[in-house]
Amino acid sequence: MSWAAHDLEPYAIQRHLKLKVAFVPLLFGSYSPDLMTKWFVYGIHLGGIELKADNPVQFHRGWPGFGFTHSLLYGVAICLVFWKVFGSKNWGVSFLIGQWAHALTDSGDTVGTMLLFPWTFHFHVDAWAYAGQTGRITDAAAYFSGLGSMWDAVWMLYGLYSWRVLTSKYFDSYIFPADRFWGWSNRLLPRAALIALYRAAFFYGTCRWVAWSLWAHVLHHYPYDLSWGGPHWVHAAHP
Amino acid sequence: MLRRSSLTTLLVYLGAAVLYIAVGVFFIDFMLSVFVAAAYLLVATWLVPAAVRRLR
Numbered sequence: 001m002s003w004a005a006h007d008l009e010p011y012a013i014q015r016h017l018k019l020k021v022a023f024v025p026l027l028f029g030s031y032s033p034d035l036m037t038k039w040f041v042y043g044i045h046l047g048g049i050e051l052k053a054d055n056p057v058q059f060h061r062g063w064p065g066f067g068f069t070h071s072l073l074y075g076v077a078i079c080l081v082f083w084k085v086f087g088s089k090n091w092g093v094s095f096l097i098g099q100w101a102h103a104l105t106d107s108g109d110t111v112g113t114m115l116l117f118p119w120t121f122h123f124h125v126d127a128w129a130y131a132g133q134t135g136r137i138t139d140a141a142a143y144f145s146g147l148g149s150m151w152d153a154v155w156m157l158y159g160l161y162s163w164r165v166l167t168s169k170y171f172d173s174y175i176f177p178a179d180r181f182w183g184w185s186n187r188l189l190p191r192a193a194l195i196a197l198y199r200a201a202f203f204y205g206t207c208r209w210v211a212w213s214l215w216a217h218v219l220h221h222y223p224y225d226l227s228w229g230g231p232h233w234v235h236a237a238h239p
Numbered sequence: 240m241l242r243r244s245s246l247t248t249l250l251v252y253l254g255a256a257v258l259y260i261a262v263g264v265f266f267i268d269f270m271l272s273v274f275v276a277a278a279y280l281l282v283a284t285w286l287v288p289a290a291v292r293r294l295r
Contacts, residue, residue: 136271190285192284196277199252199280207259208270210256210260215267
């Protein structure tokens with residue numbers, strides 16, 4: 001499980017592919033594997049009833065479950081829907097790149113992803129502990145104490161190094177012309193608002209990386225454990 | 240060298256980030272959604288500056 005990488009990676013990809021990708025489906029692809037499942041992994045309370053998966057790990061990454069959303073084939077399938085049904089190759093390929101980035105990044109934890117689904121083998125690098133089954137708070141504390149947060153930091157620093165990708169000039173030169181979405185949105189919102197929306201995921205990823213790190217280590221004193229597979233003070237799930 | 244308008248934009252975003260982080264650390268529900276963050280950013284970096292310009 002990754003917290004900020006999925007917000008930040010699209011900006012690094014955008015830097016290199018410029019007009020070849022559309023940013024909105026790239027970001028949508030980067031978010032898509034967790035879009036409908038994460039709330040049920042952590043659980044929510046609705047009128048005194050807790051809705052939560054019996055086996056969060058199986059539900060999130062396994063089969064039977066929604067683990068197929070973290071496979072390369074899922075990206076190809078949605079890409080083909082955008083391309084062949086809605087007639088936008090650009091949206092399809094951009095979604096594919098974002099979704100593949102998500103699936104590959106999440107293979108860094110101890111549960112990993114079924115990259116080659118329908119083969120149900122989990123590819124897992126084991127660099128950081130998967131602790132989604134412990135609930136959102138413990139998962140956050142563990143994630144921001146281990147190598148997962150350092151991986152997020154790599155993308156954050158690379159994004160800051162590539163700061164030109166966040167400028168209004170870059171937005172006008174590459175983001176706006178690559179996708180009719182922005183022209184359509186410009187009928188409703190002025191350019192300044194569209195630029196803020198374009199920057200929102202980077203802002204979100206960076207700010208919450210800082211905020212969660214402060215919350216975990218200044219407010220609550222969870223110990224850092226940057227060893228491989230850590231932090232080892234939390235129960236890490238495995239496939 | 241940053242132009243004055245770019246520097247102003249950067250400072251507005253930095254101010255918005257500091258406030259977002261400060262609120263998020265103490266009220267973690269605030270930083271659970273990218274949609275909330277996008278709405279906040281729209282208000283902080285577009286609506287508020289536009290309102291200030293209009294009042295001047």
